[in-house]
Amino acid sequence: MRTVESTRRRRMSTVRTLCGLLALAVASCGCRGGQSHPASEDGAAGRNDSHQRMLDLLDDIKQRVPEENTELGVAHLKEAESEYAALSQNALPQRRLQLMLVTGNHYLRLGRTQEAVSRLTDAYDLLRQSGTAVDPQLREVVLFKLALAHLRSAENENCIRCCNKDSCVFPIQGEGVHENREGSEQAVVYLKQLLDANPDHLPARWLLNVASMTLNQYPDEVPARFVIPPQEFESEEPFPRFYNIAPKLGLDTISLAGGAIVDDFDGDGWLDVVVSTWDPAGQLRYFRNAGDGKFDEQTDEAGLTGIYGGLNMVHADYDNDGDYDILVLRGGWLLSGGPFPNSLLQNDGRGRFRDVTFDVGLGDRHFPTQTAAWADYDNDGDLDLFVGNERARSQLFRQEDGIFTDATQEAGIHNVQIAKGVVWGDYDGDRFPDLYISNMSGSNRLYHNNRDGTFTDVASQLGVTGPRMSFPVWFWDFNNDGALDLFVSSYWMGVQYVAADYLGIRSPAEPLCLYQGDGAGGFRETAAEMNLTRFAQPMGCNFGDLDNDGWLDFYLGTGYTEYEGLMPNLMFHNQEGRRFADVTTAGGFGHLQKGHGVAFADIDHDGDQDVFAEMGGWFPGDAFSNILFENPGFDNHWIEIKLVGRESNACAIGVRIRADIEENGGERSIYRWVNSGGSFGGNPLRQHIGLGDAERISQLEIHWPMTGVTQEFRDVPVDRRVEIVEGADAIRELD
Numbered sequence: 037m038r039t040v041e042s043t044r045r046r047r048m049s050t051v052r053t054l055c056g057l058l059a060l061a062v063a064s065c066g067c068r069g070g071q072s073h074p075a076s077e078d079g080a081a082g083r084n085d086s087h088q089r090m091l092d093l094l095d096d097i098k099q100r101v102p103e104e105n106t107e108l109g110v111a112h113l114k115e116a117e118s119e120y121a122a123l124s125q126n127a128l129p130q131r132r133l134q135l136m137l138v139t140g141n142h143y144l145r146l147g148r149t150q151e152a153v154s155r156l157t158d159a160y161d162l163l164r165q166s167g168t169a170v171d172p173q174l175r176e177v178v179l180f181k182l183a184l185a186h187l188r189s190a191e192n193e194n195c196i197r198c199c200n201k202d203s204c205v206f207p208i209q210g211e212g213v214h215e216n217r218e219g220s221e222q223a224v225v226y227l228k229q230l231l232d233a234n235p236d237h238l239p240a241r242w243l244l245n246v247a248s249m250t251l252n253q254y255p256d257e258v259p260a261r262f263v264i265p266p267q268e269f270e271s272e273e274p275f276p277r278f279y280n281i282a283p284k285l286g287l288d289t290i291s292l293a294g295g296a297i298v299d300d301f302d303g304d305g306w307l308d309v310v311v312s313t314w315d316p317a318g319q320l321r322y323f324r325n326a327g328d329g330k331f332d333e334q335t336d337e338a339g340l341t342g343i344y345g346g347l348n349m350v351h352a353d354y355d356n357d358g359d360y361d362i363l364v365l366r367g368g369w370l371l372s373g374g375p376f377p378n379s380l381l382q383n384d385g386r387g388r389f390r391d392v393t394f395d396v397g398l399g400d401r402h403f404p405t406q407t408a409a410w411a412d413y414d415n416d417g418d419l420d421l422f423v424g425n426e427r428a429r430s431q432l433f434r435q436e437d438g439i440f441t442d443a444t445q446e447a448g449i450h451n452v453q454i455a456k457g458v459v460w461g462d463y464d465g466d467r468f469p470d471l472y473i474s475n476m477s478g479s480n481r482l483y484h485n486n487r488d489g490t491f492t493d494v495a496s497q498l499g500v501t502g503p504r505m506s507f508p509v510w511f512w513d514f515n516n517d518g519a520l521d522l523f524v525s526s527y528w529m530g531v532q533y534v535a536a537d538y539l540g541i542r543s544p545a546e547p548l549c550l551y552q553g554d555g556a557g558g559f560r561e562t563a564a565e566m567n568l569t570r571f572a573q574p575m576g577c578n579f580g581d582l583d584n585d586g587w588l589d590f591y592l593g594t595g596y597t598e599y600e601g602l603m604p605n606l607m608f609h610n611q612e613g614r615r616f617a618d619v620t621t622a623g624g625f626g627h628l629q630k631g632h633g634v635a636f637a638d639i640d641h642d643g644d645q646d647v648f649a650e651m652g653g654w655f656p657g658d659a660f661s662n663i664l665f666e667n668p669g670f671d672n673h674w675i676e677i678k679l680v681g682r683e684s685n686a687c688a689i690g691v692r693i694r695a696d697i698e699e700n701g702g703e704r705s706i707y708r709w710v711n712s713g714g715s716f717g718g719n720p721l722r723q724h725i726g727l728g729d730a731e732r733i734s735q736l737e738i739h740w741p742m743t744g745v746t747q748e749f750r751d752v753p754v755d756r757r758v759e760i761v762e763g764a765d766a767i768r769e770l771d
């Protein structure tokens with residue numbers, strides 16, 4: 037059997053052939069009008085102008101999408117259809133097939149699935165008539181694209197229109213088996229034909245197993261030489277099942293790839309949800325938690341109507357007024373140029389927003405991006421901002437009194453690469469946050485904070501430059517030793533790598549990296565040691581504590597641009613900092629649709645963290661509904677802590693929490709740093725900490741890095757939500 041590398045070379049040759057045939061200007065993807073508020077008496081009229089200016093700019097971009105946008109528009113389809121219609125009757129079969137593929141692929145991209153099936157079926161019929169006169173690689177492409185079109189039709193009929201708790205959850209079983217069978221049945225026919233001709237076609241082999249699952253024919257009716265053994269999908273430990281309850285709560289909106297943040301935006305104590313979509317014509321949406329098990333969409337009431345687009349979002353209280361503001365990031369994966377501004381949405385404390393981008397110094401120049409992170413890098417009490425751009429130089433903005441100034445050059449930061457993830461963390465414990473940048477197709481960077489407004493790249497010195505093809509990233513303390521660790525994903529696009537991983541076939545794809553910190557500024561790579569060898573193509577991601585045992589688990593939303601990128605999202609359970617166990621199948625987390633922004637949050641206030649994910653692909657035909665996995669509960673104790681800065685930044689980003697507990701006759705410490713989690717998705721900034729069997733916290737420490745002061749509290753009760761104000765002597769219970 038060929039290795040996956042030889043298969044990859046063959047596939048790349050096929051892809052190059054197809055690219056020439058299809059002439060697709062498709063950007064590589066990680067998968068991928070407003071109410072104005074009355075001017076206040078303090079001179080806010082200019083802010084209203086900023087809001088309207090952004091609305092006008094976004095509306096102009098929206099209007100141009102149908103004709104100009106290569107991924108979402110119809111211009112390429114019109115051009116290809118015109119060329120196809122102009123073919124003479126004597127045109128060579130190969131040329132006719134090429135244009136059938138071009139137009140069929142465009143129909144599929146645009147979500148006109150039945151037209152895609154019809155055109156690609158015509159190509160298949162012509163292929164059979166033409167016999168050996170057609171390039172064998174072209175034959176493979178026709179069969180594969182036709183199978184994909186039928187499979188997408190099956191998804192539309194069964195997973196979108198008839199969604200249930202098992203829909204699209206891998207391995208597909210129970211109610212997830214398709215009632216409308218025709219699409220998958222046809223996909224199986226063409227995939228088998230392709231594999232009969234080329235048994236080493238790993239993407240076809242993977243999709244044959246998936247399609248057979250949807251028909252309840254896996255594994256028995258999959259030819260023995262193509263079946264992927266069921267035991268390969270089993271979890272490494274038992275785990276309770278989590279079910280998708282987004283439809284019940286009204287959170288199952290359908291969209292393309294986008295961001296997700298969860299926090300209390302209106303100050304009522306309940307966690308609200310904000311979702312975005314990269315589609316420049318797609319509306320940002322705000323869902324208020326009503327506190328009764330339902331969410332009310334209040335996008336218009338929040339002043340967000342007309343705020344379009346955004347592949348990702350990050351939130352923080354940038355103006356220190358006690359509420360959470362939102363930064364919307366646009367243009368990710370488009371790599372160069374384009375009028376794609378970011379938006380800073382200022383919250384008035386009641387969950388109503390206005391765009392202040394142009395007022396605060398963030399709207400002067402527009403670069404494609406999907407990643408940014410907040411931190412007070414100079415410890416002056418104001419949050420600063422780093423934005424990771426694509427091909428253009430990434431930017432460090434220093435804030436002073438609500439105005440941002442580009443300080444990149446004076447800070448000594450020079451990253452002119454495709455930045456896909458950025459995160460701050462004080463890895464050496466000197467009270468000043470350091471900056472890690474995850475770059476695609478290049479070395480990653482770790483900028484050490486020199487404490488004088490400048491930074492030095494020490495990534496090579498510390499051995500944390502890899503993987504070279506990386507995407508999401510985060511700092512955390514996975515083993516509770518009080519030192520920040522660093523998770524850096526690997527992102528090699530191709531479903532063939534997923535198939536190879538489950539089949540034990542050698543692959544050239546880089547593994548992810550888990551750098552364990554020593555607290556003194558050093559790292560050691562420990563991914564294999566911690567059992568993190570599963571191949572993944574993560575985009576959206578985040579971490580949290582599913583079972584309230586005090587050890588951080590994590591979820592990866594997987595996929596890439598193309599339709600064949602159907603692979604399970606992955607959940608890993610932390611086994612007391614000694615290793616991670618893949619619990620994807622047991623817990624029901626293996627959703628096949630493309631996963632983007634992820635948030636761990638106690639949505640229903642029952643004391644455990646649920647998992648929300650924004651779903652959907654890059655192309656109009658690859659949209660999907662968002663999901664919310666409800667936590668069934670583990671009967672462990674917990675505490676949720678909202679920190680309020682007075683001298684420090686108000687939302688306490690960068691503050692360290694230490695909880696000392698007694699459990700099972702022993703003592704241990706649990707550490708958290710205040711942030712919103714991973715680089716693609718936003719957890720609440722109030723920190724949810726699992727406490728295992730502990731019935732009290734013997735000592736709780738809050739370390740404020742700006743001042744260097746540590747607050748200490750003893751005998752803190754558990755199973756409650758509390759607020760701690762910087763400098764205060766007492767803890768205030770919130771409910």
